[in-house]
Amino acid sequence: MRTVLVTGPGGAGRTTVAAATALAAARRGERALLLTADREDATARLLGGERPPGLDVVRVDSGAHFRDELLALQDRAGTVLDLLGAGRLDAEELTELPGAEQLALLRAVRETAGGGHDLVVVDLPPVHQSIAALALPGQLRRYLRRLLPPERQAARSLRPVLAQLAGVPMPARRLYETAARWDAELAAVEAVVSAPSTTVRLVAEPGEAAVAALRTARLGLALHELPLDAVIANRVLPTGSSDRFLSALSGHQQCALKELAEEFDGVPLHEVPHLGRDPRGTEELDELIDGPTGESGLWAEDGEAVPPGPWRVEDRLAEDGVLVWHLPLPGARKDQLGLVRRGDELLLTVGPFRRIATLPSALRRCTVSGAALTDGALRIRFTPDPDLWPRTH
Structure with missing residues (x-):
């Protein structure tokens, strides 16, 4: 099973591209699943x-997921809450908190694994939220x-004995069991x-702001070692219009497309035509896939993903007496x-993104002696x- 995570700046047409990607797979005879947490159910209008x-669509109800999870946690922590004299919450009074949508979507992604689909397409939130969620x-x-x-x-084997001596329930066992379940x-x-x-x-609508947003997004993806398989330029206007206004807009888009091609060298860049309206129905989605003149589809074949490169350790002990950790961070x-x-951790901040990475075992016995970005x-x-380093005799 392949999983394609679709994201981009807000308003770029992520849901449209996600639906077209899943539909293209279904048209090829694959069994595809489109997964979305869109509250307005835009996928229903698109289709x-x-x-x-061959196409299944699942809309994740993040509100219901939040209520179910919090009520289940409340039940598991019942002993502790009773000891503290806390009042129980009812499902009717629960309102989901920020971030609940991303957590619900991630859980749904995990539940689709092994579900018999050839391709799962996930309609993610805007790109900065998506990177944080992933x-x-x-x-x-x-x-x-x-x-x-x-x-x-x-030490939890001692807790039943301690509970008998203290005369009160010991909540630590339930706490560790919950933590283990969460970790799994x-x-x-x-x-x-x-x-x-x-x-x-x-996905982005080509323009100066989009180029800057995608450049930053690529950096965040590289920091978390997430491979990029394509950049989709959405709502591309036709060139050669006699209308001065449309011609100027098209010219700006073409400049942005050229900059994107240079910025994302080696990553497939696909152009999706502007239909002059919001697509609605499978026939108009097919037009996005195949193009207005019926040329070969943008998603006829899935391209190879372009990973940012592995984080690897280079052994230069014999030459320079050091180990070098290579972290690809394009841009x-x-x-x-x-x-x-x-x-044993490295706290790495790159622009608006941050990652705390565990050092490889060999580097934990070393001290940092320098760094360079080239x-x-x-x-x-x-x-x-x-x-700390093993001695040789």
């Missing part, structure tokens, strides 16, 4: 109420490990997001970078710590 053969499972797992270290769970669910989501068969597709600037070593890659030099 015109039709359900083409990084969330790893971040939450890190928080759980810090707050409730797994190695301390061995987050790990399953993280596995789907980081799978080689999962790629990201960026990064030195004034955007922040780098802090903290124990050719779109951050190279961090590590010198072995003589007190």
